[in-house]
Amino acid sequence: MTENQTLYAAFAGHLNAALDALETAGTLPGGPKRSAVTVEPPRDPAHGDLATNAAMVLAKPAGLKPRDLAEALVAELDKLEAVTSAEIAGPGFINLRLSPATWLAELAAIGAAGGDYGRSGVGAGQTVNVEYVSANPTGPMHMGHCRGAVVGDALASLLEHVGYAVIREYYVNDAGAQVQVLARSAHLRYREALGEDIGDIPAGLYPGEYLIPVGQALAAEFADRFKDAREDEWLALFREKAVAAMMAMIREDLATLGIVFDKFSSEAELQASGKPDEAEAWLRAKGLVYDGVLEAPKGKAPEDWEPVELPLFRSTAFGDDQDRPIKKSDGTWTYFGADLAYHFQKAQSADALVDIWGADHAGTVKRIKAAVAAMTGADGEPTPFEVKLVQMVQLMKGGQPFKMSKRAGNFVTLADVVEMVGKDVVRFTMLTRKPDAQMDFDFDKVVEASKDNPVFYVQYAHARVRSTLRKGTVEGFAPAADHLDLLGAEELELVKLAAQFPRLVEAAAAAREPHRVAFFLGDLAAAFHGYWNLGNDRIEKRFINADHGNLTGARLFLAAQIGQVICNGLALLGVEAVEEM
Template sequence: MNLFAEFETRIKAILTDKVLPEDKREGADLSRVVVEPPRDAAHGDLATNAAMVLSKHMGMSPRALADAILPHLSADADIAEVAVAGPGFINIRLSAAYWQRFLGGVIRLEGSYGQSELGAGRKVNVEYVSANPTGPMHVGHCRGAVVGDALANLMKVAGYDVVKEYYINDAGSQIDVLAKSTFLRYRQALGENIGEIPEGLYPGDYLVPVGEALKAEFGSKLRGMTEAEWMPIIKDKTIAAMMVMIREDLAALNVHHDVFYSERSLHADNGRPILEAINDLTYKGHVYKGKLPPPKGQLPEDWEDREQTLFRSTEVGDDIDRPLIKSDGSYTYFAADVAYFKDKYDRGFTDMIYVLGADHGGYVKRLEALARAVSEGKAKLTVLLCQLVKLYREGEPVKMSKRSGNFVTLRDVVDEVGADPVRFMMIYRKNSEPLDFDFAKVTEHSKDNPVFYVQYAHARCSSVFRQAAEAFPDLDVTTANLAGLAEKLISDPNELQLVAKVAEYPRVIESAAAAMEPHRIAYYLYDLASLFHSHWNKGKENPDLRFVNDKDRELSVARLGLVRAVAAVLKSGLSITGTSAPEEMR
């Protein structure tokens, strides 16, 4: 039930059958004809650019072509009024009968309203968070976690086959440092005085329980081993413990992944998966032996003034070619990225989305180049960068307990204000824009707090049904009765305005999914909530506008149908954001 898609189809049919002469039909580009909400709601319900985009083809001015189109639109029984605006836009106002019929359809669809077939089952892998398993999640991970999770939810509703994935960076030097840090806590658990944590090791006290667990399992046995002997044992135990903690932190934020993919699996069997991925690139002509010139500025870790095995990434859109195998035969970090992407592609994903922190901006071109090379242009890779989050309390920067040793944890934030405010506010700005998170503002009960305002609208919808049950104890609120009476009796202009806002939801879903911008859902929900609260307040001043009118049973049922539709959209949108839809708020 996408209103805008429906009228786009109608208008294109009018253009083809009644406006375009036969000699002009061939070559007419109707793909650019769109129907959307007008910029100013006072101008109507719909606006189309049809005359603007076809004027050149027709050899007419946009306004003259718009005037030729108007009579055919006016003949549509569902259109109450049409007008030309500006250089040739056509504004359309729909009839009350159409809005009544549309509302009935929304009510009958119940919770499935807004679901789209845009994605047509296309397989999408959304990888997000993917923090090193070296400690608890920090607040910087929080935004990426919410953006990735909300985007995955959004794309599912839009008809994509989505897998939520977490890439565990459990290989490399940082894991060696983690194991050494844990071994120090293990020695502490055995009673040794370890003194200050040496610089370069992880100082957080979250490793203390891991040391205690190692003591309980191994006693002092590990103390008598060489580093080469205890290192793999402690790596496994520590990574497992860290991933338990990370999963718990994410669960507190209502984030749950479908797949946890281990980087170490790519290094199994002497790195066979990586070698096979490099061989695949070699077969496709993207690998050569050579030396890279020194880059400007600080030299990256993988640069060598020697011949290496290189990915010819500049031929597929990158700035510089990338090392895959160092001169000593060891694989670079990027080589694992190659194998990981190939594994995703081999699993059947045609769309891969990486949600990364703003500090990973340098990865974008190399990853996009990698996707083109591995899939030979058949797969699409998109990188979304999440800007920083700054924490405030009533405008002042926040200093919180740091069990991590050097940063504010995600769990600190969630434990203080709850998952709902965190999730909603983390996508109440576009991911590419910095975000200020104020603990005081996200917990206040006011219009200025978007999450409260939207959730309160849903709670109010529920309260309307409770009021109706008190006024009419035997009221029939079945879907069929609500829809049937709504189609007959909803006619007040304010009510129809609310129906029109509900009608925007499928379009918002599809446009947000296509643009990969889940913040659009949060914005839409706030606007819908604002309109609903406004109409509620009008009922305070004018009893005739109240949703429950104890003097008119049938009108009350019809209005309950409208409330049911609003509640369904609020609940659906909140579920995309990963936020609850409460039935009561005190």
């Protein structure tokens, strides 16, 4: 392996060299693409240390039988000093077993890389815009936003870790009807601050107490100037002031989770600058927007429905089931029309786009993907664009649905939950299931000190490592890489698992799935705790053995590197690697 090259990357290089040798020898015709060739752990560890599908993937385009190509590849791979055996399984898969020295070298590599273990340059500096949260600026953050916030932020960190330049972006939906309602709600609280008895909050306005300080601030700034004024005299001003107050609140709420954005983009500013008009003109020039009439609603049409000519985006040309209006009949932009222009704007400064949306927006995924493909692919390859959908979180306590917030009106605020259980618990828990799977957030279980609580189990593994190292220092021992060859098969299993981390990080980044890191950390923590527990029954397996100083130094080095990998993984998720518990 070359300096700073991790084991899986090194063996991908060895495999490429072996394929090159077969091409040079004429055994393998040149030309077939190798992008689908993998080097990964076999599904069953009993089959070996590494597996590759190279013969299965390359044989057909090369006009060869998979097993014949596999035999030729095995002959090349057997030449490697690190390989103790290379075997063909089934129709042509290849399983490799590596020497203990190879795994020990990777353990030393973890120690040398430290906090950079798992970092790579596969992103090659390409810019990825990750848009997440983008909650309407009408109140504090609630738990409905939390999961998407954590997934987006962890994904951004993951992409940065593998060499992408990331733009963390929040799209402020401040041009729709909901901010008009916010302005009217703020005006009501403004009148209240001036001494008026406003009674019950009227239906259709925001009832939360969080607007009381906004009304007080407006009263302090404007006195009674707008108390009895016509709505058109204060609506735009109050909307601007209230949105600014809500965004300040949202920033504070996000900060409790350790989330900071690089960029906030305003829908109102987007429309005021004429970006949707530019997008429409551009699309018309390409024949992708035309004036047409929507089909009548399927089934029984509403009595007041009548055909209206609207500017329609030709989304059926990109796989959508019908063309979509970009403007309403009153000439204002549809949400889709504004969103289309917004994505066009984002694509001007990014090589790829990723949006994190709530699952309730699933119906709009196809059309916005069509729009991005149309606008960015007219003169070449379209800008890669992915939408990750995140399901809602059900809050539970004592086995029952949980509600608690008066300040918000009718929902549980993010700040309240973080205050109750802590940032780390919230962040890690949000990544313990795939984002598109339903999740229960049980206030009792997430703070439970047991192996059934993944947050506790992973943090406890790191704390246990640090405690072991501190104990070693007290007893006169330190981690040492001088005698790693004293480590046995059980210790090597830990190394083999830890060594998957760089490959796992790259795969998680490529799939845009940060929860894979949380899953891996759970597996590594379980393996570490399992090895630790061996020492309870077998004294010779304890990390610290006063009668065997060299072995103790080697095991402490192993513990330190397992702790380092856990620490690196937690950092990607925005979770602290605690020193003690």
